[in-house]
Amino acid sequence: MKNTRHLGVIFFPAYDWAISPTHPEREERLLYTQDQLREEGVFDLPNITEYKPEIATYADIERIHFCFPGPREVSTESHLVAAGGAIKAARLVMEKEVDRAFALVRPPGHHAMKVVHGNRGFCNINNEAVLIEFIREHYGNKRIAIVDTDCHHGDGTQDIYWHDPNILFISLHQDGRTLYPGTGFSEELGGPTARGRTINIPLPPNTSDEGFLYVIDNLVQPIIDDFKPDLIINSAGQDNHYSDPITNMNFSAQGYARLNEKLNPDIAVLEGGYSIQGALPYVNLGIVLAMAGLDYSQVREPDYNPESLRQSPQITEYIEKLCALTMKNYLKPPPLNVKPNQYDTRSKTVYYDTDGINDQQLEQIMVCTSCSGVRHLTSKTHRNSSCMGIEIPIDACQRCRDEGYRLLDEGRRSFKGTTIKFINRREQEYLTVNDFELTPMGRYYF
Amino acid sequence: MLLGIDVGGTHTDAVIIDREGVAATAKVKTDHNNLITSLDAVLEKILSSGPKRPISKINLSTTLTTNAIVEKELEEVGVLAVSGPGLAVNYFNRDLGEHFHLLEGSIDHRGNLRLALNDVAAREAVADCQHKQLKVFAVVSKFSPRNPEIEQTLAELVSAESDFTTIGHRISGRLNFPRRLATAYYNAAVWRRYNTFADAVSLSIKKYKINAPLNILKADGGTIDFKNSRKNPIQTILSGPAASVMGIIALSSITEDAIILDIGGTTTDIAIFANGAPLLEKEGVSFGDRATSVRAIGTHSIGIGGDSAITINPDGKITVGPQRMGSPMALSGPQPTLIDACNVKRLCNLGNIDKSFSGLKDLAEQNQLTTEKLAGEALDMALKTIQFEAIKLLDTINQRPVYTVEEVVHGEKISPQRLYVMGGPAAILAPLLGQTFDLATEIPDNYAVANAIGAALTRTTMEIELFADTGKKTMLIPNLDIERKINSSYSLNEAQNDGISEMVNYLKENNHPEIENGDVSVVEAESFNMVDDYSVGSKTIRVSCQIRPGLEKDYLEGVK
Secondary structure, eight states, X not given: OOSOOOEEEEEEOOTTOOSSTTSSSSGGGGHHHHHHHHHHTXXXXXXXXXXXXXXXXXXXXXXXXXXXXXHHHHOOHHHHHHHHHHHHHHHHHHTTSSSEEEEEEXXXXXXXXXXXXXXXXXXXSOHHHHHHHHXXXXXXXXXXXXXXXXXXXXXXXXXXXXXXXXXXXXXXXXXXXXXXXXXXXXXOOOOTTSTTSEEEEEEOTTOBHHHHHHHIIIIIHHHHHHHOOSEEEEEEOOTTBTTOTTOOOBBOHHHHHHHHHHHOOSEEEEOOOOOTTTTHHHHHHHHHHHHTTOOOTTOOOTTOOHHHHOOOHHHHHHHHXXXXXXXXXXXXXXXXXXXXXXXXXXXXXXXXXXXXXXXXXEEEEEOOSSSSOOEEEEEEOSSSOOEEEEEEOTTOOHHHHHHHHHHHHHXXXXXXXXXXXXXXXXXXXXXXXXXXXXXXXSXXXX | OEEEEEEOSSEEEEEEEETTEEEEEEEEEOOTTOHXXXXXXXXXXXXXXXXXXXXXXEEEEEOHHHHHHHTXXXXXXXXXXXXXXXXXXXXTOTTSOSOEEEEOOEEOTTOOEEEOOOHHHHHHHHHHHHHTTOOEEEEEETTTTTOOHHHHHXXXXXXXXXXXXEEHXXXXXXXXXXXXXXXXXXXXXXXHHHHHHHHHHHHXXXXXXXXXXXXXXXXXXXXXXXXXXXXOGGGGTTHHHHHHHHHHHHHSOOOSOEEEEEEOSSOEEEEEEETTEEOBOSSOOEETTEEOOOOOBOEEEESOOTTOBEEEOTTSOEEEOSOOOSSOGGGTOSXXXXXXHHHHTTSOOOSOHHHHHHHHHHHHHHTTOOHHHHHHHHXXXXXXXXXXXXXXXXXXXXXXXXXXXXXXXXXXOOOOOXXXXXXXXXXXXXXXXXXXHTSEEEOOTTXXXXXXXXXXXXXXXXXXXXXXXXXXXXXXXXXXXXXXXXXXXXXXXXHHHHHHHHHHHHHHHTTOTTOOGGGOEEEEEEEEEEEETTEEEEEEEEEEEEEOOOBOXXXXXXXX
């Protein structure tokens, strides 16, 4: 046996939840994975223990998301259980009950952004972000690296941590020119206060084990070594698999296990992966064994043929160049044209594919020289006409803290929308302001 | 009249029960090296003293297979295993004897044959076993409950050499290859020894002119008929503790969530009841670090009993157990024990109390304590440890993973309402345990022969797993060896009905004419659509049925 570690697995397949009967995100997505893990007797191994998820509270969600009109309306019990599975993983690791934890839960979360109006990319609540804020709430402001190995760009997680210099977000995914959500390009490097803390590695279709592991060895690992995180979290999407029906990559179960062994994350959280029979049982088994430090050499898909999956020399060359460029971007990100201690504005349109919502957002960040900066945004959809979000970051300086309250006050007096969400991570105050006209005490109440 | 016999580690107990209650009891010392003489002796004793009406049923619990495994009295087994991709071999081939052969071949989770059995290698393995004159075999493939074909081929290959072959899917329809493998191995390894014993049991029963069906106790608190036990001897392991638990049910009226404590000399066994029924081990019982698929009542044993030694470690911490150095000092033992502490606290009056006092006084003085204080703290420590372990066990059970939103969010938790205490020191410790746990406490009468009463009254149990695939149009019940064609409209409802009726048919054909459909409960019933190319195609259906441990109702009133 190799260097074994105690692994906690929070297995939650949500057998009674689906987006719709034929949607890829449906009841039996993890059924065959469970069959495989059971038949292998994985949970009888002395260093692997199965745990039940907790149930996340609305407070856990409102710590990180601006949910409009509120968390109750944009989530279901299954989202609370999946996020609760991620929280359980965090608790197990932080309390040192286990060395590593894998939240093998659904529904997934990495497309859920800072603002949530509904479901996009099969996601409502960002499980990793709920997990990270749970850790920062209870165990201090840690430096955390998220490595997103889902085939789709982790645009939700990127959006949430775009301005946070203590969270390093690295996403490896199929090039956005060829796949949903169409973002995640090399030049997306984080906001003015967290420049270089968002790293995107858009890989060409048909990238195989060789390409993924090259990126890990030559780019991800050196960046992590430089960033020196307290914790590493893997957003463990499994749709880079060669058999996945909605993507075009050539990654294998062996590759996923190797990647996990190299990356050595403290916590992994399942994301996508829709080849539920041909890939997931083997990929999950491989990840579980690798995280536990056990021999995974015999884990392979019945139809695995490494020769037929080999990537072309052109792909190899492209990836080598991409890695060199990205490393340069990380070490010396091209500067933004911003003025210190003033607001920088970005506007964007967010489309909720599952729920058909179109969200027009205007976001302002204080380009603060002493903290991550107060964040102020407005969001407008046909559903929730106009909403506002204000966030005082966990590391806020006094000026940005006071500015957050000033914005809140101003919003209460003059905002023409329906709801204001206010997050003060520094002093842990969370407010919802709505129904401006209806209250007798003035124009608002809590 | 029912005859219940428990051939235990120390004593062999027998009871005869009629509709009025316990009609006769007998107890003899167990001859560890010759269990049949113990059986004969207890039969002789109870039949000569008891009423002369005919026996209608015999239930026998024996430690034979448990002893064989613990003492490694195992026949060499030819083990032929087919794992396919997955866990490396060194995680599942430990403790399976000297003749383990891993063969090439693979079946996937859907039950598709992905790689045919390597026929040449299989024949070579069989030839090697033949050369080593092996006569019993275990053949097990991964995912055999989904598709038994590789196991069937292997069973056929060894048939000419084999006196007895255990086939994996006949052991259990549940998925767990390493457990199935270990269980199949042990079943083959104890087969001959068990059958020699069974032959002797048959002769004994003939000798005493008993003409009644014979059943053998299992670890899950139920019975298996004698004929079937000859093919499934592994099912008879660890039936003693299960018989005791069933005895407690017979002697009390447990209807709620409860904690059962069986306090012996060296250990306290904890069992948890939910709604009056004992909880089973999640997957099966383990010996040491080897897990099996044998279903068993979950009991947790901790090293505190009446004879547990009281010690004080160098930094002044008082401990009770887990060592037992001998009897209490009140009974001329070498070291103060929990019972001596009870004597000092005037909770009981056992043996020579002065010796308890002087023993504890010596230990107390060496540690600058008063005798009273030491006795009090030792007792407190014992009670708190028992409580701590029971709560921990309960938490583990309440934290068992579940797989639907409904169960996570709205699932019920077990919250014990009552404490049942039995065993030698029960009367002394029960009131204190009641206070510690803050629960109403009960000591069942007659608990000294609870094991034999449990043995006499318990009924048969069984579990089956049904697996249907409407795409392949097949339905399987692995442990009954049923494999049938179904049509593509086969429903979850039909599957549940088939599960129940196949189980009842099987039991009726195997000496249990009394079993009716109503005795069977459906434990799990799930149907999943298998979507191919974004359209709903076929269904995978999984049904699990069982007959839960239960007691002969007609005789229960009398016993209580």
